[in-house]
Amino acid sequence: MVQSKTELFDKKLVKDAELFKALAHPARLRILQFLAETPACITGDISDELPLGRTTVNQHLKELKKVGLIQGHILGVKTNYCLDPAKVKELEKSIASFLESINFENYKCI
């Protein structure tokens, strides 16, 4: 991008775009689903579930953690990952509010 211009946009739009970006890869969507299905969510089990290497999965986990959608709890050598339900709710609201902003009942194309 030579020179990032993201800071020139409205802060809410930037934050929304970051959330969408976190969801912009099938591996990360699958990870979220897996965590939702699996309350006992050991890190290695996640990479076993996906057609990707462990280090790659770890990278995706890091991105999900960055936006707060998941948390990692260290238990000895192992790390238990899990969804942050509050953040998921927040995500839901952010998306809804954006969609509302582009949803005009009487919109018509010329």
Add this chain to the structure above:
Amino acid sequence: MVQSKTELFDKKLVKDAELFKALAHPARLRILQFLAETPACITGDISDELPLGRTTVNQHLKELKKVGLIQGHILGVKTNYCLDPAKVKELEKSIASFLESINFENYKCI
């Protein structure tokens, strides 16, 4: 990515990820909002609205067109862009169904 692995994931997840990716940049979110506000949506006006060059904006428009969220109608030299309200509705449904798949009422972290 050396070797893309996206085709190894569930098709619906891949499609959802593509939708989220189209929304993963503040410029594209702003474009969608602008089109929603502006029924007479001349191409050049869009780039005037954004802190980006015309060619850059054109590239973002192309991506939005690729996933079908907007349409371009050629009128002489000019092109009128507008939202595709049906696609926006579809987007809304896809997102809702994904969010539902990770939303467990009794989810609890260990």
Add this chain to the structure above:
DNA sequence: AGTATTTGACGTATATTTACATCAAATTAA
């Protein structure tokens, strides 16, 4: 104590995204 397991940090290679400049084609205006 010594070995095995699990993880995250780091580095690396390739692909893609972002931002733009330049150009040619098409159309409109003078």
Add this chain to the structure above:
DNA sequence: TTAATTTGATGTAAATATACGTCAAATACT
């Protein structure tokens, strides 16, 4: 007809994303 406008295609440079291997540290097992 000539000049100006508008657009999309093409090319390019830098940044970021994706996928993975290797490694060291920490913990668990024998």
